[in-house]
Amino acid sequence: MRQEKNKNHRLYNFFRSVKNQFLFSVITISSTALLCSPLANTQNYHLVSYILLFVVSLLSTFLAIGPVLLSSTLSALIWNYFFIPPHYTFHIDKTEDILIFALFFTIALVNGILTTRIRRQEQLAREREKRTNVLFQLTKELSKSSGTEEVIQVALSKIKEYFSFQTLFVLQDGNNILKSSGQLQQEKKLNKEEYKVAEWVFTHKSPAGAYTQHFGQCKYTFYPLIGNRINPGVVAIEQMHEMPKEYRYFWGTFTAQISNALEREFLGELAQKVRFLDESDRLYKTLFNSISHELRIPVATIMGAADTILNSSESENIRLALSKEIFTASLRLNRIIENLLNISRIESGHISIRLDWCDINDLINKVTEDLQNELQPFNFITHVNENMPLVKIDFGLMEQVLYNLLFNATQYTPEGQNIKLDVNYLNNNLLIDIVNDGSVLTTTELKNIFNKFYRAEKSKTGGLGLGLSIVKGFIDAHNGTITANNTNNKEVRFQIEIPSEKPDIINL
Template structure:
């Protein structure tokens, strides 16, 4: 840590400032005497005393007691020497002049002292007001700070501004062990011994180093930062002098506010970690249970059907039915694996859109063909706006999006009901809608529909609860948005909007899906 520049300047400039006040007071009295010399012959020496008293009173309004005392004594002596008869001697003939001289000195002194005290009280009141304002600003800035680093930035700025020292905070790691603050670039200035002193101060909750009773040989000062429940860390700083009086009270109050703010952020971070661990544990259990269930059923189906085929003499119809069961189970198993792989790609950030020109009809036909078995019990309606241009989309991502949305509709919509697909192009955006006549979603569940592992209350075939989460991820990978709402006539409608510019009629290339 570098030596504190603010304190050095203050300590070196104070004597020069005081000497200047003494010189100024002497100069003012000298100038006043020169002005009064021609006046005394016409107005008398008593008028001179009034002028000198006025000057001393004026000096007392902006100078300390020392310069005022010098000005009072000097003005009394000068008045005696130059103006009280006999002139140019310190001898006074008249008793009333002796009394006047004594009263002059006393009045000048008392006037200067009282005026100085009043000014000092005003200065103290102003300092208290400034410190109260500073504490208010510090409290507000600390309350607005979000995160430990922001709190440290506020604390560093306030301490450097108001105390002229460079602070260094060493925080604990959550296990009552101090660690180096990684945000502090010059954190290596502490030696191993000084780190031990900081550890001692943290463990024993006592101040150490300079201006304390512990480890007094060290040049730094170490202050623990105890909060209401924990001690976030230790403050280390280097100063040339010890704080005292009102400044020490101000310092202690600032440190308490900073310690409380650090404790608040520390406890919040600990709570967030605990919530994250709980959420991770919950998601792990949910994923494990869902995967176990979703994998066990198709695997058991495949094993059972295969065993029957191998070990029994079955008719052609029975063999065809068993093969169909194996095929259906393998599709379900493949869907589980695809969802897990897609979610893994989304979590790793490896999804990037590769848009190209395609026809919406091709997209709808491809998805409905892949889901032809699931869509057999339903009436599929497609609606594409007139003059629909070619759209620039990532065909693979859009295919997976529609696949998941339509498959989700088949799981909840009643048999023989309508499943509607619509498309339109509005202001360089492709707008697709998938709607059904199912039960829809509970109103309080609408914000959670796209969350991972969310599963509806009415679930016919289980599922991992990843399909709609993958849909949202794929839409956002294309810089689009997706929303869901319940239809007034029953069911739900998913609306996805993705950027898609219109093609240049003179030069474009159609890509086969």
């Protein structure tokens, strides 16, 4: 089966060359004449003309017009020369034979021409149908694909299917500059010279490369992809022969479809970018407003209090009270600065986590000591599992985590109520639960609580909305998870889970 296919293929290739077709027609006519040679000296030489006519019509069903004309002329001449008496001359004796020869020649020509023309038209019709079909398929699949990558993949496969070219796409970066690295996930890459040709094509919007007037030495032919508003880039093809004229027109239609699809994707991405810029502009404004507010309040306190102390002779008690206000304000300022520094560390990805064995009790002591004053109005309950092993964490980062969570709890818990800290170790995981009494969070709040600059509706004044996103960032750095939920409809619970192996302590 496969051999047959191979044979067919070879046959097909043989007949693709016009030279071969001429050769074939000469051989066929000659051999037919040779086979008929026994009839030369008989009265049946008219029969030979029929046989030759038959062969010519057969040939015209699959040969091009040139070889068909050759075969009809050749057969007429051979018949005349070898078969019509007197033999071996082109002279014809009988008037009847002259007539028959003229008829033969005409029939052979007309027959040959008509058959090939019909065949060609049928071929063209088939070709047109195939193209329409391919275009339809292309348009359909392009419209279904989303994202530049996918459009390119569809285009590549369709070009391969129909044109069987080696194809490369080079797209622009959105600022009308071809991307040197933007050659996508394609098998082949352009070298420097070829890339220069691509750039030329992109700026001049006309084809270049092999079989064109410009850069003819290049192995690729480059065509610009031209859209209505933006030109998405350049397509490069590697072709064995120059594309026939009728193909070139179709290729133009084909690439126009691809350009349109790419343009659509480009515009989509552009719109998204604009939306993103809008969003970040809004975020910047929010950030700016809240930071300037947050910074001004403590600064105002410090300025006012210090000014009063400087300019009046208030009693010692008032001076002391004002000094305390200055101190509190400076602590608040310091906290803002720490938070901003931490969030920028997280944002820039510059957290270098230093895991080390830690006694979790140590961590809790440290944080609760720092928050002594803040925790004082609440019923603060700590519980650490008695069999708590050492855990491998970054002490500094986890100190911040715990500090922010507990500080957060002090901001939302009604005075005198519970704040609970519960630490456990289960299945190689460190589990920290922080639960505080107070009003539960809404679904929106639960969803956004770890987002930057997000502040819950009922927040006390003050705070940038950074504390919990820092917590999330530091927990992420530990490959851990943190979740927030409401429990018993009256508590808010933060649950931290951090993977931590147990230490192997031997030879103490």
